[in-house]
Amino acid sequence: MTDVRTAHEARLREAGTVLEVKDLDVSFLRDGTWRNVVRNLSFDVRERETVAVVGESGSGKSVSSLAIMGLLPELTSRVSGSVVLQGRQLLGLPEKQMKTVRGRDVSMIFQEPMTSLNPVLTVGFQLCEALMIHSAMSREQAEAEAVRLLDKVRIPAAKARLHEYPHKFSGGMRQRVMIAMALACKPKMLIADEPTTALDVTIQAEILELIKSLQRDEGMSVLFITHDMGVVAEIADRTVVMFNGDIIEKGSTENIFEKPADPYTKALLSAVPRLGSMQGRDRPLRFPVVDKTTGTSDVPNEVADTVRGSETPVLQVGNLTTRFDITSGLFSRVTGRVHAVENVSFSVRAGETLSLVGESGCGKSTTGRSILRLVTPQAGSILVAGRDISSMQGAQLKEMRRNLQTIFQDPFASLNPRLSVGRSIAEPLVAYGKGTAAEIRDRVAYLLEKVGLSPDMATRFPHEFSGGQRQRICIARALALEPKMIIADEAVSALDVSIKAQVINLMLDLQAEMGLAYLFISHDMAVVERVSHRVAVMYLGEIVEIGPRRAVFENPIHPYTKRLLSAVPIPDPRQRFVSKELAASEIKSPVRAPDYEVPPRIYREVSQGHSVQVWGEEWGA
Amino acid sequence: MSSQAPDLTSSAAPDRGDHHAVPAKRHPWLLFLRRHPTVAVGGILLLLIAFAAIAAPFLGTTDPTKVNTIMRTRAPSAQHWFGTDVLGRDLYSRILYGARVSLLVGFTVAVLSSVCGLVVGLFAGFSRRMDAFVMRIMDGLMSIPSILLAVALMALNRGSVGNVIFAITIAEFPRVARLVRGVVLSLREQPYVDAAVTSGTSLPRIVVMHILPNTVAPMVVQATYICASAMITEAILSFIGAGTPPIVPSWGNIMAEGRALWQVKFYIVLFPAIFLSLTVLAVNLVGDGLRDALDPRFAKKI
Numbered sequence: 031m032t033d034v035r036t037a038h039e040a041r042l043r044e045a046g047t048v049l050e051v052k053d054l055d056v057s058f059l060r061d062g063t064w065r066n067v068v069r070n071l072s073f074d075v076r077e078r079e080t081v082a083v084v085g086e087s088g089s090g091k092s093v094s095s096l097a098i099m100g101l102l103p104e105l106t107s108r109v110s111g112s113v114v115l116q117g118r119q120l121l122g123l124p125e126k127q128m129k130t131v132r133g134r135d136v137s138m139i140f141q142e143p144m145t146s147l148n149p150v151l152t153v154g155f156q157l158c159e160a161l162m163i164h165s166a167m168s169r170e171q172a173e174a175e176a177v178r179l180l181d182k183v184r185i186p187a188a189k190a191r192l193h194e195y196p197h198k199f200s201g202g203m204r205q206r207v208m209i210a211m212a213l214a215c216k217p218k219m220l221i222a223d224e225p226t227t228a229l230d231v232t233i234q235a236e237i238l239e240l241i242k243s244l245q246r247d248e249g250m251s252v253l254f255i256t257h258d259m260g261v262v263a264e265i266a267d268r269t270v271v272m273f274n275g276d277i278i279e280k281g282s283t284e285n286i287f288e289k290p291a292d293p294y295t296k297a298l299l300s301a302v303p304r305l306g307s308m309q310g311r312d313r314p315l316r317f318p319v320v321d322k323t324t325g326t327s328d329v330p331n332e333v334a335d336t337v338r339g340s341e342t343p344v345l346q347v348g349n350l351t352t353r354f355d356i357t358s359g360l361f362s363r364v365t366g367r368v369h370a371v372e373n374v375s376f377s378v379r380a381g382e383t384l385s386l387v388g389e390s391g392c393g394k395s396t397t398g399r400s401i402l403r404l405v406t407p408q409a410g411s412i413l414v415a416g417r418d419i420s421s422m423q424g425a426q427l428k429e430m431r432r433n434l435q436t437i438f439q440d441p442f443a444s445l446n447p448r449l450s451v452g453r454s455i456a457e458p459l460v461a462y463g464k465g466t467a468a469e470i471r472d473r474v475a476y477l478l479e480k481v482g483l484s485p486d487m488a489t490r491f492p493h494e495f496s497g498g499q500r501q502r503i504c505i506a507r508a509l510a511l512e513p514k515m516i517i518a519d520e521a522v523s524a525l526d527v528s529i530k531a532q533v534i535n536l537m538l539d540l541q542a543e544m545g546l547a548y549l550f551i552s553h554d555m556a557v558v559e560r561v562s563h564r565v566a567v568m569y570l571g572e573i574v575e576i577g578p579r580r581a582v583f584e585n586p587i588h589p590y591t592k593r594l595l596s597a598v599p600i601p602d603p604r605q606r607f608v609s610k611e612l613a614a615s616e617i618k619s620p621v622r623a624p625d626y627e628v629p630p631r632i633y634r635e636v637s638q639g640h641s642v643q644v645w646g647e648e649w650g651a
Numbered sequence: 652m653s654s655q656a657p658d659l660t661s662s663a664a665p666d667r668g669d670h671h672a673v674p675a676k677r678h679p680w681l682l683f684l685r686r687h688p689t690v691a692v693g694g695i696l697l698l699l700i701a702f703a704a705i706a707a708p709f710l711g712t713t714d715p716t717k718v719n720t721i722m723r724t725r726a727p728s729a730q731h732w733f734g735t736d737v738l739g740r741d742l743y744s745r746i747l748y749g750a751r752v753s754l755l756v757g758f759t760v761a762v763l764s765s766v767c768g769l770v771v772g773l774f775a776g777f778s779r780r781m782d783a784f785v786m787r788i789m790d791g792l793m794s795i796p797s798i799l800l801a802v803a804l805m806a807l808n809r810g811s812v813g814n815v816i817f818a819i820t821i822a823e824f825p826r827v828a829r830l831v832r833g834v835v836l837s838l839r840e841q842p843y844v845d846a847a848v849t850s851g852t853s854l855p856r857i858v859v860m861h862i863l864p865n866t867v868a869p870m871v872v873q874a875t876y877i878c879a880s881a882m883i884t885e886a887i888l889s890f891i892g893a894g895t896p897p898i899v900p901s902w903g904n905i906m907a908e909g910r911a912l913w914q915v916k917f918y919i920v921l922f923p924a925i926f927l928s929l930t931v932l933a934v935n936l937v938g939d940g941l942r943d944a945l946d947p948r949f950a951k952k953i
Contacts, residue, residue, distance in 0.1 A: 399845075404845055404848060428851050431851050432851070435849060436845075438842040438846065439842075440842055443842045443843060446843045446860070446861055448864050448865070461850050461851040461853070510850075511851075
């Protein structure tokens with residue numbers, strides 16, 4: 031491995047420059063004024079090198095890449111500075127010439143694979159289009175080349191899939207098609223704008239491996255834009271850190287990770303959870319708070335033991351099953367069933383955090399929704415503080431709802447944009463008739479202070495707040511009725527790295543103060559490691575492994591748990607040259623025929639509280 | 652009114668929330684009209700016509716039903732600004748009074764179909780079982796041509812403004828129902844509605860507080876289109892004699908009476924036609940402008 035690494039570094043030292051950006055300045059016209067969103071950005075990318083541009087939302091990283099490609103709207107944007115690609119100045123190039131540059135000399139892949147392909151054209155057509163425009167190929171030659179490209183990005187049965195439409199491909203497959211399109215004309219430079227952010231972690235690992243191997247084979251340079259430090263450590267030779275339009279720091283990835291010079295970089299790195307950093311600890315740990323101006327950090331103590339095991343468990347779920355019918359035809363015949371949640375059982379004690387982890391489609395969100403009775407489960411029992419709510423209706427259900435509150439994933443859509451923040455927080459209080467208008471106002475002020483906001487924000491509207499603040503407002507709303515348990519459904523997934531850390535610290539503080547229990551639903555293993563007492567891993571609607579966090583993370587038994595843990599990008603640049611063994615896999619779908627019989631599952635106890643599902647041949651040896 | 656929100660827990664996390672310089676409440680309407688000239692132009696035109704209709708007795712008109720057989724089909728002159736019709740009645744007066752009928756029918760149909768469509772749309776959007784059934788009924792109603800329905804009603808009763816309003820509403824309200832149902836279906840999936848359910852809010856309250864405000868914008872736009880369509884339909888009905896009774900002046904009536912003579916005495920058809928076109932244009936301009944102004948992409952900038 032060190033040979034690969036030294037050879038790579040030697041090659042880099044001798045390499046010429048493919049892209050040189052100097053003093054790039056971008057301004058946008060909004061509401062009549064010009065706002066400078068990127069200032070004095072300078073960096074370069076050498077041959078066969080991967081440079082990562084990392085920053086949080088609003089840092090200007092995507093905007094700079096669009097400026098390099100000349101894709102910003104003409105009338106409302108101003109770009110100045112110099113962008114030299116292989117000796118050719120790109121800024122100021124007329125559109126006709128720029129079109130020959132795009133796709134042939136530099137190409138780009140975007141974040142959303144679901145919307146990057148035209149849904150009414152076949153995949154083959156879109157691939158051939160790129161080929162026929164830039165290289166003078168005939169249709170047959172282009173199709174043959176397209177099949178070769180699809181094979182290269184490891185799409186199985188490429189020849190047959192050439193004539194399929196994008197909706198038949200999954201997110202990961204679509205991203206591979208995008209990569210194939212980008213590579214079609216063998217560009218010297220690939221710009222990847224957060225290509226794996228919208229993908230599941232195992233698919234992300236595969237796509238990153240693919241980009242790395244393609245880069246080696248084609249001798250391409252890659253400019254990789256991301257907010258995920260783990261991904262940066264995994265693929266980048268050099269890193270550029272941006273914040274609010276300014277370049278904060280740039281250098282080799284090892285230097286940035288081991289010896290960050292700027293306080294902002296230090297703060298960013300300290301907010302990144304590292305998988306494996308909780309070895310030896312039993313209880314959750316706060317994130318260290320780093321002052322962004324001075325760079326000094328506090329040392330977080332392990333939180334006090336908040337679990338109250340002697341009381342009745344707050345939530346006991348037994349054999350929960352939720353299925354959705356798929357109907358088709360004129361008379362709505364049932365043609366299939368989505369087995370979203372299949373025989374799920376777990377319990378959560380007061381003051382404890384149980385995390386449900388898994389990838390998309392595993393049923394963790396549906397489990398949360400079934401417990402909240404937002405969907406009606408087919409079978410199973412849900413005991414909240416000892417009483418079964420699975421078939422309650424009306425006033426009884428309303429009475430029990432007070433004990434279970436929830437925070438959702440999207441802080442933008444969780445608050446009605448037309449209601450002031452105070453009214454949104456007061457909604458549960460008003461629904462239960464808790465006091466007069468003045469008392470409710472006081473309580474809203476108290477709640478706002480508790481989540482770290484100021485009480486005079488109650489009259490403002492959601493659009494005036496940032497994502498992290500909105501999530502705090504949602505937490506305040508969840509606390510209004512003094513619930514016993516809060517279900518956090520991917521509550522921090524959509525937040526920036528440093529905001530994520532702050533919100534998690536807030537949640538841990540509230541747990542210590544109020545003895546709350548959490549059902550933490552997430553796909554982010556590193557965050558889960560930090561926050562939870564116990565972990566349950568879900569796959570295709572079933573729990574495959576459940577146990578104390580330490581047991582599951584340090585001693586994973588089920589093959590799926592192992593696969594999940596190995597796919598998480600580690601923010602350690604030294605691991606970069608270790609190649610991972612990854613098969614091109616798809617996440618299976620939980621849709622089954624209407625007469626499907628669920629096979630009975632057996633659980634084996636590995637140690638105290640740690641159980642694992644006995645698996646069959648589909649998981650290999 | 653700054654939107655700089657002090658974040659108390661963390662150290663120096665800069666607030667990069669939408670910096671909204673909310674303009675002072677001085678003249679928000681003027682600002683709105685300046686940014687959306689179509690609404691301004693259409694609105695002013697519509698207001699002028701409405702003013703003319705309401706203040707008709709004071710704008711130099713005479714009795715529109717006064718028959719004067721000596722002055723039949725005279726060309727426009729100082730005495731009769733738009734000329735006279737086949738019975739010697741002053742066209743200018745008839746047209747201004749006719750505006751009342753058109754505007755009345757237009758707005759009443761718009762309001763009634765909005766209300767009916769809202770109720771049906773909310774019901775169809777919320778009730779999964781009745782949804783398909785109700786929408787098929789709506790499809791059936793939409794396929795009935797309003798003109799034929801009005802003729803049938805006239806055969807049963809006498810022709811009257813009420814019948815016209817009823818017939819056009821039946822034909823138009825399913826469109827509003829379909830629109831409202833679409834909005835309800837998409838809003839029902841929003842996380843804030845789920846949050847309201849888990850907060851214990853009752854269903855009627857959810858409908859009023861969370862769903863209704865978001866249906867108002869598209870409904871208002873649709874209502875203006877229905878208004879324009881209703882005005883034209885009413886004119887057509889009056890033209891063929893199935894609308895307002897002959898004693899009530901309506902643009903369609905006037906045009907019908909001048910139909911035989913239009914090659915020689917074109918002004919009998921021309922002037923009501925101009926007014927009808929201008930009114931419908933004004934309503935459509937307001938509708939177009941409102942649709943652009945209330946585009947959901949800008950909904951965050953409330």
